[in-house]
Amino acid sequence: MPTAEFSGGIAFALEQAGKRYGKVRALEQVSLTFAAGTTTALIGSSGSGKSTVLRLLLGLEWPDHGHVEVDGQPLQRSDVLPLRRRVGYVIQEGGLFPHLTALGNLALLPRHLGWNRERIRQRAEQLAALTHLPVGVLERYPAELSGGQRQRVALMRALMADPDALLLDEPLGALDPVVRHELQDELKQIFDQLGKTVIVVTHDLAEAAWFAERLVLLRQGAVLQDGTFRDLRDRPADAFVSRFVAAQRRLPEAL
């Protein structure tokens, strides 16, 4: 993998990628490109294969056929550790390690990279400001944090080593509506501010449209439509897209 500087993040691509889990087809023959520095939202109902896309891009799974490209080069198994360090990954409920404090969670990768204590603390405080997390919370364990705090810490952990890309898998899925709304605003701000390649997985069309210009709607492992919210609403590729959009319109603000 080339180690050149990428001011605008990482460019990802799936080339005819397919993935099965036993008999279940998670993804079939999907080709997608994610240009460096852009924000994309993957939407679809559960089981549509949207999480699998993120897992393939991180090398947590390998396609049964086709391949993954990172910055134009096919992803090799030997590349995954350096790749993952350039990519922040946030999952639903955060995936924080319960045996470590928030700061301990943040420090895990930086310590391995040889950062000293002072540098870790400075970076943590910087990110706490970015995510509006009170600094005192960093000493607490995950069990002592609220859902929103946990998600903020998870985002900070993903951002610690200043990655070139952020992959978020239902990052706000487990939060109550008020906190969720608040964090949607903050995340959007952060994405715009950092200018990284961002891919957000969500099943919420309104949230997807809030985060990203480009929406990719998946169903049963295939891309149904790839376009803007307007495209999906006004020129749905098929009946399912219409139904998906219609289902979301029942949200109060859409009435």
Next chain:
Amino acid sequence: MRCTLPALILLLGACLLPAPAQAAPVRIGSKQFTESVILGELALAGAREAGVAAVHRRELGGTSILWRALLEGEIDAYPEYTGTLTQELLKGMPADADIATLRARLQPLGIGITDSLGFSDTYAIGMRDDVAARLGIKDISDLLQHPELRFGFSNEFMDRGDGWPGLRRRYGLPQTNVSGLDHTLSYRAVASGAVDAIDLYSTDAEIPYYHLRTLRDDRRYFPRYEAVYLYRLVLDRSAPAFVGVLHKLTGSIDEEAMRAMNARVKLRGIKENVVAADFLGIHADGHDGGLWPHLLQRSAEHVKLVAISLGLAMLLAIPLGILAARLRRLGQWVIGLTGVLQTVPSLAMFVFMIPLLGIGTWPAIAALFLYSLLPIVRNTHAGLVGIAPELRESAAALGLPPGVRLRRVELPLAMRSILAGIKTAAVINVGTATLAALIGAGGYGQPILTGIRLDDVGLILQGAIPAAVLALLVQGLFELIERWLTPRGLRLEARQ
């Protein structure tokens, strides 16, 4: 956090490595019954009198343990009976083979045999005198008329060729109510009427004490059991004075004298070494240290057995558990195999160790080590496999290499399960280690063995109570270690 587990292993493992061997003393063995112990003490006292350095490894379980230990060179001499040699230990010997024949047969094995010590301790069948009188039983053949009688035989007698199976065939005995008993308990069983007849030895001290009648072997079934010493022939060169001591004892003990010595130990509670010294007309060497020094020594022996076996088991079992969690297929095998080890009866496990490691501390540690593997392997495996997939994946997604993930994330998350496995192994070990006395490893099992042999409840408690206390201490210690090693975050999580 990251260095505490290895530190714990070192702490447990570093306890007391074996002391370097000095100018090797002659090692005398004895079986786990009083007469054998007295004969062992006689050889020991004689050796000391003759200025030969010697030790007595007393109460080493049954015949097979002593015989194998002698063949393996783990002991140099022990008292045996000719009948046991012809019937049990040497295949294809006529039951009436004389000592010269046995000597010729033993020589190629590197084993020497003395002449008879002067008495025969043969198997006999005993009944309460009043019961036998009421039923009119004098000879073993008279038992044919009373098929309802209940027999209680020692486990050894039940199984061996010259024991119950052969006796039943020779006489055509019809009795079917036959149960296995520990020999030392069988006198109480017959005296209380729980059984009607038992096997006994003709020199047993209890025969007159419990008013028993020994039935006449009218069909001459039981072979002669002349008492002899067996010794390794290398002693002829390495310790000729000791061989001289053994030969000097031959012909000096008649049945009466042996029964009297047995009675002094078993019924009057006099120590074997005193009885032996009195018989030889010398002063008893070595003084009884009293309860506390004994307790201290046994505690040291017991803790050493448990600590070293547990420490070594942790060194192997934790990596095995990690491996089993990584490679599912191999994991099934590893857990299955350690599970099979667990099913080996503990006494058998100790005996299996003799041909491999001899007798004493190390074979006992090896056996306890094998027993400790399963709980630790299984809990390590379970702890790692039980980690939530999203946590494992989060660690991978951070870009940490597998080794760092294991050390920083997976092992801390599995820590409680691993510690619970170690605790289980430790507590089981404390109990199982009491059996180690059977192969000469000492510990709390020693007074228990002696206590059972001498029917001395006080002595049994001297082993049983400290063993129970130690088990509780170990339990408490591990609870402290658990509290200390379990990350605070996990305790908080558990409380939610």
